[in-house]
Amino acid sequence: MIEGLAEILTFPFMQRAMIAGLLVALMAGLLGVFIVQRGLSFLGHGLAHAAFGGAALGLLIGVSQPLWVALVFTLAAALGIAFVHERTRLSGDTAVGIFTAVSVALGVLFIGLRRDYGVDVWSLLFGSILGIGAQELIIIASVTILTLLVLVPLWSRLAYATFDNELAQTDGVRVRLLEYVLFALAAVAIVASVSVIGVVLIAAYVVIPAATARLLSRSLFRMTALSIAIGLFSTVVGLFGSFLLDVPSGSTIILTQAALFLLAAVLAPR
Amino acid sequence: MIPPVLHVHHVTVTFNEVEALSDVSFDLAEGEFLAIVGPNGAGKSTLIKVALGLITPQRGHAALFGEDAGRHPERIGYVPQLKTFDRSFPATALELVVSGLRRVWPGRLRPHERDSALRTLEQVGATHLAKRTLSRLSGGELQRAFLARALVRRPSLVLLDEPATGVDFLAEHDLYDLLERYQTETGATVAMITHDLSAARYHATKVAVLNRQLHGFGPPDEVLCEACLKEAYGHLGHAHGVIVL
Numbered sequence: 318m319i320e321g322l323a324e325i326l327t328f329p330f331m332q333r334a335m336i337a338g339l340l341v342a343l344m345a346g347l348l349g350v351f352i353v354q355r356g357l358s359f360l361g362h363g364l365a366h367a368a369f370g371g372a373a374l375g376l377l378i379g380v381s382q383p384l385w386v387a388l389v390f391t392l393a394a395a396l397g398i399a400f401v402h403e404r405t406r407l408s409g410d411t412a413v414g415i416f417t418a419v420s421v422a423l424g425v426l427f428i429g430l431r432r433d434y435g436v437d438v439w440s441l442l443f444g445s446i447l448g449i450g451a452q453e454l455i456i457i458a459s460v461t462i463l464t465l466l467v468l469v470p471l472w473s474r475l476a477y478a479t480f481d482n483e484l485a486q487t488d489g490v491r492v493r494l495l496e497y498v499l500f501a502l503a504a505v506a507i508v509a510s511v512s513v514i515g516v517v518l519i520a521a522y523v524v525i526p527a528a529t530a531r532l533l534s535r536s537l538f539r540m541t542a543l544s545i546a547i548g549l550f551s552t553v554v555g556l557f558g559s560f561l562l563d564v565p566s567g568s569t570i571i572l573t574q575a576a577l578f579l580l581a582a583v584l585a586p587r
Numbered sequence: 588m589i590p591p592v593l594h595v596h597h598v599t600v601t602f603n604e605v606e607a608l609s610d611v612s613f614d615l616a617e618g619e620f621l622a623i624v625g626p627n628g629a630g631k632s633t634l635i636k637v638a639l640g641l642i643t644p645q646r647g648h649a650a651l652f653g654e655d656a657g658r659h660p661e662r663i664g665y666v667p668q669l670k671t672f673d674r675s676f677p678a679t680a681l682e683l684v685v686s687g688l689r690r691v692w693p694g695r696l697r698p699h700e701r702d703s704a705l706r707t708l709e710q711v712g713a714t715h716l717a718k719r720t721l722s723r724l725s726g727g728e729l730q731r732a733f734l735a736r737a738l739v740r741r742p743s744l745v746l747l748d749e750p751a752t753g754v755d756f757l758a759e760h761d762l763y764d765l766l767e768r769y770q771t772e773t774g775a776t777v778a779m780i781t782h783d784l785s786a787a788r789y790h791a792t793k794v795a796v797l798n799r800q801l802h803g804f805g806p807p808d809e810v811l812c813e814a815c816l817k818e819a820y821g822h823l824g825h826a827h828g829v830i831v832l
Contacts, residue, residue, distance in 0.1 A: 354676065476692035481672045487639045488660045488690040534677045535720050538694040 325560050333454055334446045334566065337513045338556055340461040341522060342548030344506040347468055349527030349548075350541045351499055354479050356409065360398070360500070361523030363413035363420070364507045367394035369516045370420035371508070373427035384456065388508045394420060395504035399497050444515025444567045446556075453513075460509035464502055475499060476537050514567040525574040526551070532578075532585040547577055590653030592617050592744055592776040593638055597647035600633050606799055607633045608644070613795060613804045617743075620770065621778040622787035622807075625797035626820050631780045632668070634797065635748055638778070639665060651744065660690065664737030666747040669729055674722050680732040681717040684708060687736035707739040708732075711765055727758030734762065738769060745769070747779040751786065759783075763790045784811060 325331055345361075352360050371390025375383025394416045401412040468475070477485040478492040485492050503523075510519045530543035555570030562569070591614035600608040608630040615621050623631050636642040637649045640657020649656040651663070664687070684704035685693045693700065708714050713731040716724060724732060730750060737745055745766065751759040763786060766777055781787055787794050787807060794810040796803040802819040803810035 354673075473689075473691035473694060476694075477686065480676050480678065480686070480692060481667070483641065483667060484665065484672075484686075486641055487663070487665050489657075490691065531677060535679060536682055537677050537692065540677050 337449050338552035340457050341510045342552045344464045345522045346526050346545035346548035349523040350544050353527040358524045359410045359413045362520035363417040365516045365519045366417045367391040367420040368508045368511045370424035373424040377427040377431045391504040391508045395500040399500040446513050446566045457509045518567045521571045529578040529581045532581040594650040598644045599646040600644045609800045611801045619793050620791045621793045622791035623780045623795045629798040662743045664742035664745045666733045666737045668748045684735045687739045707735045711735045745777045
């Protein structure tokens with residue numbers, strides 16, 4: 318069996334898919350801890366839809382890499398959400414909901430203006446991890462390195478601000494700046510991930526491993542480690558499963574995550 | 588000349604054109620135990636946040652240890668209102684205490700941090716809570732954990748925002764006992780918001796009666812008088828019993 322699985326990894330498209338999936342799992346697992354613990358699970362969903370709006374704009378204006386347009390668009394949406402969240406008494410999810418609706422409306426409008434419902438839109442929505450190219454892999458690897466370089470040194474401050482904004486502030490932590498950094502990084506990571514698992518599934522990738530880890534953890538440090546581990550494990554299982562069963566990879570990855578979540582929900586102490 | 592630990596100078600804070608604090612001034616010397624009393628919405632928490640440097644007043648200023656508020660977080664131990672934080676956060680009481688020492692959230696605990704935190708938990712009678720998660724602590728236990736978090740860095744000034752809210756009489760009594768013991772050991776200054784005028788009378792060396800303006804500041808015997816409280820609260824209500832005690 319191990320030989321069979323190793324043989325699957327001899328295919329270059331599977332190698333690229335595995336590397337890309339593991340990188341996304343690493344980023345999403347790390348970011349997801351803060352997003353879930355701050356009660357912003359809807360953020361991944363909202364930013365993924367903003368990426369959809371931006372990529373649709375990229376397709377409309379005919380750029381070679383619509384993801385760059387999506388990146389600018391999603392960053393603007395992320396900073397907009399952070400701004401509305403900070404300046405109004407609205408909950409984070411309400412701010413996300415508004416930006417999600419506007420992004421989807423714009424995405425549909427841009428696609429409608431293009432009058433071409435081609436394969437680009439399909440892969441944007443549902444991803445194409447098995448069809449990922451070397452250039453996209455480089456983008457994802459770069460974004461993962463960026464995320465790790467920013468997030469790992471900031472982990473303690475972000476965790477403190479996530480525990481209690483006011484306490485963190487009294488100890489000199491710049492909580493407002495950190496929130497903008499977190500939202501901006503989430504935007505970048507989600508845009509990079511859109512090409513791997515698609516708009517529809519990236520939100521789950523951010524939320525499910527972290528939520529599962531939350532059920533099994535007594536500390537945020539352990540939750541972070543577990544969230545990443547669950548993301549990595551479900552990527553490997555999901556990709557092999559998809560190859561063996563000949564079904565879409567994005568679905569098998571997320572369904573593996575969902576199965577782990579269900580198991581944790583049943584087994585975790587209350 | 589030694590500057591006061593807390594210097595509040597003509598502080599005015601306005602939220603949406605409503606004054607939360609109006610021209611408040613006082614000095615708190617080293618080793619004092621200040622109780623800040625006043626009705627709901629009197630600006631008590633706002634005053635503490637000005638002292639912590641979390642709120643910048645529109646007029647006036649606050650200084651701690653002779654420097655602008657917020658400059659020396661390492662010298663302050665702050666116990667927030669317990670109702671404000673997320674109890675579902677995955678953390679043990681030990682990690683909470685270490686966060687007070689490290690001043691960021693701890694990942695892996697270092698041996699000397701663990702020892703320090705355990706010693707402080709022991710001082711507040713909460714060693715048995717060290718490994719318990721925050722979601723499994725009662726109000727009184729949580730208050731002890733937060734107090735240990737504030738004291739673990741051996742602060743020169745302890746600020747407490749309604750520390751006795753939601754805890755029973757015995758836990759409240761223990762809290763004042765612990766604070767007084769810490770003061771005796773270290774000579775620290777304590778400033779505490781409370782609704783309990785009896786506690787203010789019996790434990791504080793200074794009382795600030797606040798209702799947006801400062802209606803009185805001085806020793807409890809002088810400040811917790813009928814006229815002063817009536818001016819601040821508008822009526823005496825249950826406070827009357829405290830005055831005649």
